[in-house]
Amino acid sequence: MRMQTPDEALASAAANKDRDAFAALLARHYDRIFGLAFRLTGSRAEAEDLTQDICLALPGKLAGYRQAARFTTWLYRVTVNAAHDRRRRAAAHARAADGWGDWEVGRRAGNAEAAAAGDWLAEAMALLSPELRDTVALTLGEDLTQAEAAAILGLSEGTVAWRMSEVKRRLRDLARAEGMT
């Protein structure tokens, strides 16, 4: 029965102390959060930690969920914001937090994870700024429209469109560079 209940209904039930609804909601969305977290960070360990942080904070956050937004949109926003904070926190601690940014370092260090995940992707993501990576993770990774991604990132649709054209430009540069070697 729970399987058919819409997310929004589960979320408001969970906000009203329905334990089962919360459990169902988490079980349904853990993989989604983890997937986005991975695409945002580029590291399995980071993604796991981030996802766990989000899961832990959700009971408190659900009270702030208003049904104005679709639950998945809201959840993506929570995830992206959490990733931003994690990244900035780590940056201040002298570490390029995001795995994508670390990729060069990791590759030199013989990072097995990097090798397995594919050099091209790593190289491409490393070329992009964190903002562009977030946008890419949402639009390309999660198949969201630019409008949806804009809503999640709290940006105008135009900004997302601009960012995507920027991504294209950088990918083209990368392709040229590859062609030259």
Place this chain on the structure above:
Amino acid sequence: MTDDLARLAAALKAAAPAPDAAAKDRALRLAMENFDRAQETAARPRPMSDRPQGAGFLTGVRQMLASPMFSRLTSRPALAATASVVAIGVAITLWPAFQRGEVLPGQVALPTPRAAAPTTAPASPAEATYSQGAQPGTDALAKTMAEAVADAATRSARERAEARPEAPADATRPRLAETLPAVSAEPMLDAAGIIAASPPPLARPEADGFAASPLPDSEAYASADPNPVRITADDPVSTFSIDTDTASWPVIRSSLSAGTLPPREAVRIEEMVNYFPYDYPAPEPGTAPFRASVSLSPTPWNPGTQLLRIGLQGALPAVADRPALNLVFLIDTSGSMDDPKKLPLLKQSFRLMLGQLRPEDRLAIVTYAGSAGLVLEPTDAGDRATILAALDRLDAGGSTAGAEGLRQAYQVAESMAGEGRIGRILLATDGDFNVGISDPGALEDFVAARRRTGTYLSVLGFGRGNLDDAVMQALAQNGNGTAAHIDTLAEAQKVLVDQLTGALFPIADDVKVQVEFNPAAVAEYRLIGYETRALARTDFSNDRVDAGEIGAGHQVTALYEITPVGSPARLTDPLRYAAPATPGAPDATGETGFLRLRYKAPGAATSSLIEVAIPAKVTEPDTDARFAAAIAGIGQLLSDPRHLGDWGWDQAIALAQGARGQDPFGYRAEAVGLMRLAQSLAR
């Protein structure tokens, strides 16, 4: 060009690994724990092996220190810096990651959150920008601090900066510094939530230190689902252990006085009912140590059912004849007790109690915090000056090594043991058993093993916030004692002065109640309350199974709602194919049921049996029966009103109001006032 995007999309989708099952399970489990904490629901009725908040904090610190975040800060100054930053910024920035299991004591000094919290407020744009530019280096401390401080400010400003049509990404940061005005909240974004900057409401570290998390988050209650309606034909026997605890009512009272309805799990109806004194006939001298009386009266909330009241009255031996006492006060002096409602109230309460002791009684004080210690050697109760001085010296600080303290208290109690003396440990705590226990189950076992030495263990709960009612209940039950909650000095007067004899002198151990209902007279029955005290039918005659104790002069009340055969209030339909009841045979007794009680004389190994037939005659309820019914009614209104129909607060209040009787101590008048308050809060 689009090919590039398509390639990136495909690569991105392919790159994400499948979630690790173990990581997923852990995250989901921790999230559920947080959820439970947020709702103040402990899903399991018995103590959980994970103790909440305070513990997680230090663990988090350790994880933080071990995390790659710090892996490059290896020089000595940098490490020192990191530790300081932890002390200042951790609560603000990393709280959610800290809700883990065990503890690493002594790793990092506990910060004072009062000092830390306000520093978030005056974050300035300059600090925010500074932190963004932070690079690895020797001044990591300053930068990290700035980062912690500026967290909230940076975020909202950054997001506002991003909200405008964007220049190339690289230009964002320089612009940020210009566009940063004063800090302001952006409701939509904040609602979406940022893990780090705003600690979730359930973990706001500002009340009384990290060891004590604030009110709603770390209380755990012993609770179980309400007893279901049972069908006499299927299940004619109901067995439970008596419960003379009274902790539930004061907890409810303190919730209501604070303007909130109590958490459903805090409501234990039998403890509410047993909080109030009733006037049951006392046992004849020379007979059993307590006397059972039964009565059957109409149920206030359901005209089709009847309320069976079982009242036990314990004998009150002449106070002058009471044996001498060996008392060990085991006092929690952990940091969380530093609250006007905790340690100071505890000192006042014990002072009140001291006046009730005799010169031949002996008293020792063991405290436990970071380490356990004997602060008062066994001292004659007559030596008030020494005892009062020792009480006054108590000071809250440190974390809670409850297990160590208990071990020492039992040792002291055993060293004091003597012929004809009663040994009892009075454990006073807010229930925050964080440190030194790897497994509360092991603690219960320890207490259960020690109770065979004849020392009783009673638990006095103080304060709210991290009240671990579940552990306290379990300790008192296993330690052959009672659990009471002291929220006011008036309550201390009731528990430690007016009813001290009952609290300290057991007259019967392991008292079990078994009611067999007559299927010819009773179609269905329901025990109201006693959910956490249920026993298996076979436990009744098994003297090895522990049960509740009755103290001198104690009263115990149990209520059953029963549906007579043929009543329109019956919830189940009679079975079409069931064998019809053999006419004549059991009915000839004319009884509703049969009450059996088992008890042991204090210290005895074998039990005695008391049997009482329950007549079918329905009588007008007396004052006590009506008041008990009213309390049972509000207990259900506060927990699960499904059996009450239209009967609500108005009726409950009217019923209690009309049943106040003599009420020499004013408990019932107070109850009526609280019921009114609850009614208003429930609207």
